[in-house]
Amino acid sequence: MAITEPAIAATQLRREKQRELYRRATRSLPGGTNSNFRAWGEDTIYIDRGKGGRIWDVDGNEFIDLRMGYGPVILGHADDRVDDYVNEQMRKGVSFSLTSEQEVRCVELICELTGWVDMARMTVSGTEATMHAMRLARAFTGREKIVKFEGQYHGVHDYALISVLPDDVSTLGDRTNPTRLAWGRGIPEAIAKTIIPAPYNDLDVLRAIFEREGESIAAVIIEPVLGNAQGILPSPGFLAGVRAITQEFGSVLFFDEVKTGFRFARGGAAEFFGVTPDIASYAKAMGNGYPAAAFGGKREIMSLLPDSVSHGGTYAGNRIAAAAAVATLTILKDTDALEHIRATGESMQSRIGELLTRRGIAHVFTGHPSMFGIMFAEQSPTDYRGWADTDHALYDAIAVGMIARGAMPEPDSREPWFICEAHNEADVDRVCASFEESLNVALEERTKT
């Protein structure tokens, strides 16, 4: 989403180098950036550096970072504990296509922290992790179809890009029999047909799908919260219900914990919600921003590797990722980092909540204090379609205003705010001040229109 000029002019962010880099980048880099999600048109941001909970763009503007790289940077940018260990290890060489001790340790830590994963394999991205885990589920069950929930993002491979994040939710069709909506061109119809979209938090629709075609359903892939719709939470009993239905029909339950893993709790969302899946994908928080990811699960499924199912990758388990994961997971295991992050998030929520209540603005917080959304509505929606009914125009106006005032949430109301260990009370003060000023401006603008 473009950051509007009036908001920027209001605080006079310096933009000279950014403008110049954008012009230069768009000549050779589509959209001026390496991911569609970072392509913000003329306002695409070019970064110089980060430290702790703060980042600086190429023009030297400083921001309290609430995006944290879309979640991975759980301890803080350029964390010395992680970086020193990575540096020490990388000097021994990074890519051998042979296995290092750090890879073994990384997977042991995943097993230990989750308490239910028996075996895991490393990948470089969350996309690869979900892709490989989906293939494993198909191989294990001998079935092809996979149920996925509307509004959930599981990466950029063809099997994951169905019914993801349309702005116009009417394109999702009938709620009880949703349209299969490929995100973008180039996804083969034959692949799209293997995915069955379903509304989140609706066990009746899920059961109907299973009663109709359960014998061909290999798995249900689910991010335990709607991480790409501000972390809408599962209704009481929903995850347990999905667990029961998958068990009843002999399908695999696959938790995509790319965002929630090692963040909601040491054992991720599975621990937090008390529901154990059969397989899971992990990424983001496990490497504090280094490209470390994994998929893992029960021994009987994972044991299809290496002989019966394909998985490989020149960079899978590379030294840098493995070292970063060992250092990060060890810190998360042995320190109170997660408790600290939670407390910081709660403090931010309570101060913003008080402000909104004082102003009489209906709002709800969604997600977990370490990864939360603010929705302007009387009550939290229960699925992606419900997100559309919240006042996200107000949210977007505030987010844009905050960026102009030195705090950077994602300027799209679907993405939650991420808290890291390094965020401190001074950062919370600045976030709350920028929120309040931006709210004032947004409300003033509203009265004019």
Ligand SMILES: Cc1ncc(COP(=O)(O)O)c(C=O)c1O
């Ligand atoms: C829940 C979820 N799954 C998978 C992915 C894909 O991970 P990556 O961007 O590392 O490929 C993401 C990325 O945001 C995600 O949020």
